[in-house]
């Protein structure tokens with residue numbers, strides 16, 4: 239009797255924890271929906287690029303050449319780039335384009351105050367943009383992937399450019415040279431590599447986390463079988 243009433247209480251608390259978790263999930267989903275973009279449908283970023291080391295490396299190279307002049311990704315250090323398969327030598331010789339040392343965070347050399355005057359707004363650090371830009375319209379990666387492919391000429395803007403997903407953006411079309419030199423498919427592929435790199439930067443442990451998740455699920459599956467058989471064995475004489 240005592241056991242069964244405490245079991246009942248346990249079950250109730252499990253149910254209420256479950257309900258609270260479900261409510262939390264709904265709230266999170268709701269606020270994500272509310273943060274939607276400019277109403278332009280986002281293109282889907284090809285997620286397979288996330289597990290493609292060559293793509294991530296090309297993205298890192300493009301980033302250092304076209305973006306670091308204005309945007310830092312200071313949550314990641316140069317030596318952290320070894321995780322995407324780059325050697326210390328390659329990083330030192332080809333990717334450190336500033337005065338930074340191998341163990342330093344990847345910072346821009348752009349002075350914040352001056353750039354705010356030049357562009358109307360200081361270029362933000364992009365360490366977490368692949369996460370902060372996620373919304374009901376798509377992931378943060380979808381947003382970046384679409385954003386870099388929807389620049390349009392606009393004489394009314396001080397930079398001469400406007401953007402479909404970020405109207406009246408202060409950033410010029412810095413990939414214009416690249417876009418001109420490439421076929422549309424090759425340009426899309428480069429932008430996807432760059433986006434994959436920024437998604438990796440936003441969560442460098444994502445792939446490890448997913449591997450651990452699979453192992454945990456396998457363990458739980460196996461454990462369930464043990465618990466189930468053990469339960470049956472314990473109750474065998476009572477029933």
Ligand code: HEC
Pocket residue numbers: 301304305306307308309357359360361362364367371382385386406407408409410412413432
């Ligand atoms: C000449 C300086 C400059 C360069 C180079 C530059 N940006 Fe920007 N970027 C800016 C400025 C300024 C903003 C802020 C614009 C605004 O909010 O109106 C910005 C904003 C952004 C945003 C939006 C951030 C957010 O969440 O609001 C993204 C994403 C971005 N840049 C990506 C890139 C990428 C990728 C590159 C390299 C291909 C790059 N930028 C190169 C100046 C630059």
